[in-house]
Amino acid sequence: MTVRQQTGAPPDAASAGEFTDFYQAHFHRIAVQLYAYLGDHAEAQDLTQEAFCRTLERWDRVSGYDDPSAWVRRVAWNLATSRLRRMRTAVRHLARQREEHVPGPGPDRVALTRALATLPAAQRQAIVLHHLGQLSVREIAEQAGAAEGTVRSWLSRGRAALATYFSEEAPDA
Missing domain, CATH: 1.10.1740 (Rna Polymerase Sigma Factor; Chain: A)
Structure with a gap:
């Protein structure tokens, strides 16, 4: 070399x-x-x-x-x-x-989210867990650390408040 x-x-x-x-x-x-x-x-x-x-x-x-x-x-x-x-x-x-672009929530979802936001936290949690999470009253009571009767009360009051909210919103829609 x-x-x-x-x-x-x-x-x-x-x-x-x-x-x-x-x-x-x-x-x-x-x-x-x-x-x-x-x-x-x-x-x-x-x-x-x-x-x-x-x-x-x-x-x-x-x-x-x-x-x-x-x-x-x-x-x-x-x-x-x-x-x-x-x-x-x-x-x-x-x-x-890449970010995945998903369509935004529809009008029904937006209305439900707004309506749920008007409820007290305990009622909102009970409604969401029962109707969307499909948990029983007993399971919600265990998770929330409340009596089953209290959970039934939250569900009843929350449903009534949602019914009132949507019946008041209906003429504007």
């Missing part, structure tokens, strides 16, 4: 001239191939450029290959495949991060 190879020094003038000729002869063809693969012209050019930069770093070795353009093409395709893989991963990640 020469000193230049060990230190990563730039190629000498003759070698640089060979690389320039090689670059001019093959860049466009490889970039077009990557463009067809990726569908993005700028990305294809960037990746082809990166492959040639890597080739330049190893030009003393790569220039001795039977077909140095095959090495550059392989590097460029590997870079393109890696880029596509990273983009797919990013798209999947972003898809999981």
